[in-house]
Amino acid sequence: MDLTLNDVSAVIRLVREVCDRWDDPSAWREHLLQGACALMDASVGMMLTEHHGKMYHFGRLSVTSVVGLEEPQRLLVQPAIAQMEDRDYQDVSETFLPGLSRLYENFVRQGWVTVQRGEMTDDQTYYAAPHYRDFRRHLDCDDYVVSIRMVDLPRRPEGIQVDRPHGAERFGMREVALLKLLHDEIAPLVGVRLATEEHLCRDGLSKRLRQTLELLLAGKSEKEAAREMDLSIKTVHEYVGMIYKHFRVSSRAELMAYFIRRAPELKSPSSHQKIFTA
Numbered sequence: 001m002d003l004t005l006n007d008v009s010a011v012i013r014l015v016r017e018v019c020d021r022w023d024d025p026s027a028w029r030e031h032l033l034q035g036a037c038a039l040m041d042a043s044v045g046m047m048l049t050e051h052h053g054k055m056y057h058f059g060r061l062s063v064t065s066v067v068g069l070e071e072p073q074r075l076l077v078q079p080a081i082a083q084m085e086d087r088d089y090q091d092v093s094e095t096f097l098p099g100l101s102r103l104y105e106n107f108v109r110q111g112w113v114t115v116q117r118g119e120m121t122d123d124q125t126y127y128a129a130p131h132y133r134d135f136r137r138h139l140d141c142d143d144y145v146v147s148i149r150m151v152d153l154p155r156r157p158e159g160i161q162v163d164r165p166h167g168a169e170r171f172g173m174r175e176v177a178l179l180k181l182l183h184d185e186i187a188p189l190v191g192v193r194l195a196t197e198e199h200l201c202r203d204g205l206s207k208r209l210r211q212t213l214e215l216l217l218a219g220k221s222e223k224e225a226a227r228e229m230d231l232s233i234k235t236v237h238e239y240v241g242m243i244y245k246h247f248r249v250s251s252r253a254e255l256m257a258y259f260i261r262r263a264p265e266l267k268s269p270s271s272h273q274k275i276f277t278a
Contacts, residue, residue, distance in 0.1 A: 003177050010039055011178065015185045022194050022262055024202040029065035033160070036182060037068060040175040042162035044068035044141055048081060049158045056089045056104070068163075073139050080135040097131040107148050107157075112187075114147035114180040116171045142166045145175050147183040153191025153266065154198055160186075195264035200247050209246070212239040216252060217259055 014035040021028035033045030045067045053059035063078045084092045093101035099120025107113040117126065126132055136142070141163040148159045160183055164171065186194075195201035202210060208229075215225040226236040240252075248265075249255045258265070 003181065007178060011182050011185065019193055025196050028194055030067055032186065033065055033067040036160065036162055036179065039178055040162050043165050044163040046077065046161045050156055058084050058087050061085050069139060076135065096129065098125045098129050112149050114176055114183060116176050117144045140165045143170045145171050145179050147179045149183050149187035151187055151190035158190065191264065193262060199264035199266055201264060205246060209239055209243055212236060213243055216255065
């Protein structure tokens, strides 16, 4: 289905907003999912990453972001996804998540895949499967669109899924096209313009260190930062040293240059290796 000019503009605007949060993986992923749900009238959004996967065999699966669920429900997501870890795709498709092997075949053949749930399996098979009965039903998640792309730094597959509740209209080709366009725009940026936990970024900084970093980037001196945070200059100086160590810089000029470049650097050069074979 052809998207309207307004659809395309909305996707471009969302990508720009995501890039503005480039150095905070949790923030840019959350904003991306919230925007995707708004674009596609979805109630729940999830992002997943696979580590150390092999051909037709799952590696370790991480749920990197979830929106639209309360905390008790959100806690169910990672354990449910982890049931697929270190298992053959065909086995998972036959015993847990119907249609997964078809999804993966398309991914291998094309190098990408974006599909609506109905393209994977029929209703009877879907509703009888453990993935729906024991997990999705309890989250009030029914129909969905899922998209998988390879990202380069580090090299691995990442997925985006948006869901609608029971009783809602099913997703159509417009929503599939929207998610495809959005993922096509986002995937090449991951690790290149958008930081992950493997990069030098805000991940791992405490609330106080994040606050100190914001003040430094706003051009505040340590004395001014201490006044705004109601802390001693000595404490703020220690915070600044911790920030320099975290970002592996030795001066404010180097710190500012890193944020001006907006090009995330890997914490370890060895992280930039091919860890997925397809």
